[in-house]
Amino acid sequence: MSARLSPGGALLRSSRMFSVPKPLPKPGGEAAAIARFGSPTATAPFPTHQSITTTESSRVLGDWGFKRSLPLRSTTKTSTPVVRIKQIDCFENVTDYSSAADHTLSLQKFQELNLPVTLPGNNRSRLGGLNVGAKSVFEDDGDFTYMEPGLGNEEKRWKFKGPWLAGLTEGEFNRYLRKSVRNKRDAFRTFLKARIANALTAAAHQKALDAGKNIPRQIHARDVTDEQLTEYLRKLRSDRITLYSLVSEFLDLAPLNPPSSMADLGRSAEATKRPSLYAENGPPICHPSGGISYLRTAAFAENHPVYGPQAHQTPVLARIIAPRSGPTTAKLGVGGFITETPQGDTAFNQRSFLGRKASIAGVASFDPDIKGGAKAYVQPTSARMDSSGMMQITVTEANEEAQLISKETVGKVKIYNNKTKAEGSSGQERRPLIRTLRTTKETDKNVAGSTQTYGLDS
Template sequence: MSKSLNSPTARLLQSSRLFSLPRPLPQPALETVTSTGIYRASETATLPYPTQQAITTPASSQFRGDFGLKRPLPSKAIKGRPHLRIRAQDNSAHITDFESALNHTQTQAKWQQMGAPLLIKGKRDTFTNNNKSITSVYDATVDNTDREAVRLAMFQSSDASSQSRRNGVPSSQPQATKRWKYGGPWITGMQEGQFATWLSRSGLQERKKEFRTFLIQRMLERRVRNEERVLREQGERRALSAAQKETFRAEIESNYDTELKRLRDEHEIQFLGSEMTAAICDFLDLPGIRGQVGAGDIAATSALQDELTSGLGASDSGPPSTHPGAGLGHVRSNAVMENHPFWGPQAYASPVLARVVTPRNNYQGSRYQAMIGVGGVVTNDPVGNSGRQDRRHVAPTEYNEENIPEQYLDTDRMTTVIDTDLPGGNKTWVHPQTAHIDERGRIRLDVGRGDQEAIAVKRNKVEPIHEARSASSRGPAPYAPQASIANFGTALPDMRRAGPARSLTTGFDEQVPQRPRRESETAAKIRELLGNAPKR
């Protein structure tokens, strides 16, 4: 037994790539609080983000069950499963535990096909209730993990802002450089026991001298930056010499105890918003820490405090658990135009067919938006309770392969009532717009209702395309409301415009065949006039 374990083949297998798969991430919490206060958990629900790495193999190797493991997997168990996740390899019972990973790999494939850009969730403006800016997760101000890059960007931004104030123009500098990954834990989200354990294992007592050197260097950089700013305001564009910097360093080292006492006194007044807290977070590489707004804080409101601590990574929910893009796609913007091979450039992106999970509630409750599933993600219908229902599409008595796709065009009916007789369930066309990843690693998708012309191009239907173009030039098509009690201010519908939409090219098509006949009549008339003319 020991001879086989120490053989060259065994050592090669033990040091192979698949024998050193990364450790799985912690399981996300799937418990939700119901209206009765009871926690409801699900053991079979799809996780909001993958926790184990998915592996695949070529088709030739998959036929033999070869996934690079020690032994091939049974062909019946992996049939139709090109992606697997390995839970255990040769455990104590000599069993390889695996399962299909299509629930996450197919989601990634769908998102790459949709092409929805991943953005940073911006803060809403207090007055307009709109996002202030649209920032991609792959911008240089967001997608970085280097501590020095953030520190240098902070110095450059302060110099740019002072230059703009001196010139009397608003600053056009980009937003503050942020990080999405830190070396230290998020202290605000730790329990008291976890914080005590971290303090005992971090070895902070042995790093006092290192912190003193770090604090002196931080004070020196601030002193040099202030002196250079004063020189620029006086019109002298020059940097401080090395001798002047050494002089400042000697002054700071001699007055270190006084400066340290000043920082501690400010900390007693400003608490977590003090300069000492920022220095400790920078030294230990911790996310920004933000406390409650108090009487001694500089920021009197929570909105101002959010603005001041936005560059430090301070938030109520903590830093993100994954990369802001989560590997779903690498598109930075949706400012692209699709070019159809026959219909040419399109005003809207290609729509996708979404499944209605929960209809909207028109009468009671706060669920005024329907919940739809797009690309493996559940999101809300962009349109809530509509005052006008489209009555042009009525459910047929029987469904077949021809009229089922036509039912998906009536978005209001699909999102209002679940039709149990419709094969495949209620579906509707939507346009994926933008998405972002929240702090818990969950995908938040924003969609828009499908455009009629874009849907017609997607379905390759010629007549609906002409009808959509003619309707866009005439405005929305009228509809005949159902019989109801008369109400003041309600008139009968205009039945003259309630007929089928006419094509804008109908008159032109009718006049084209008449052109040769008119030309021949004109030529005959000219010859007749020339024949009756008097001879000279």
């Protein structure tokens, strides 16, 4: 019979402070786990295990706070002593761990960018809508998990009980129908009866108001007959938008974009709701910030010690990962995150025949002669998390003066007190004014005056 666990030991075992949280599912879901073509050592889009570190004095002894000590050879000879524990005590009686430097450094680099995480723009391209300014995910009107009735903020909700149907595979969709939908048929019929009762009550009240009569009693769901329900279901089969709105409300599904056909929009019996911010690409798998940044805005000015407040923030040197290939834009690496080149009339999109701006080497084609690889300065503006948990960074073209100041900071160029020859008033090189002083040579010895020195004797 095993020894009884003490109350203190039970408290420590159940405490979150002294326990490792359960790992998250792998990125991509079941389909990515079956067919994974990426490198096994590549950095995952988001961390699945907690990063753990320890003090330097404990690291020298191999003490990381676990059941067994970790090897000194792999944990002390590294500049980033951070590990992720896959199993504390596996079948081989060893601790399965690996380095967590990839996500740890990515988090550090992202926080150095001082970027706020924003909501995706409500851009309905099929209706010609424009994406208005980005808003932080921590604003009060969008940072909530419980929606109070009557507030009208349904389009900003990011947490749903049901899945996003457009992101499910065929197997996942069939499994969802079999486990979560088919056993709710009776509950859905009751839900429809309640909607019919509300519609009949509203119609009866409006008719009484028009006729100047007393308001009749409210119709309840139990008063709706099966014939009325069958007739309502027959109407819903020809109105797909209304049917999906009712099913989505009943199952609490993540929203989808309305159909693009104008005929479907004309046949809609009820007014469609404003599409959600996550209708096009799906809601995020966690909070829209992802816990990577808690800044609400990037509206601040940097103060240079010599030049004073700066109009532009310090640009970031991005690496050109892949050059432009046909219609595909070039890919940039900014702080460990892959992003696309800035849109519009920038130096990244200039063709060789335009000649209005100096083109950036390595964007149009791969240039092996560039030492250290092709790089270019960009200005990160915002970041957002997509439905798969990946961070999408938006960058713009960096200001030329900001680039010079950034290069001067690291010692690549010299701007301050760098006077050129053309700064003179006459445009010529200034020469120092030199005055020649006449000096007399002292004699080596004193000579007394005589008739010979005065020239009296011949």
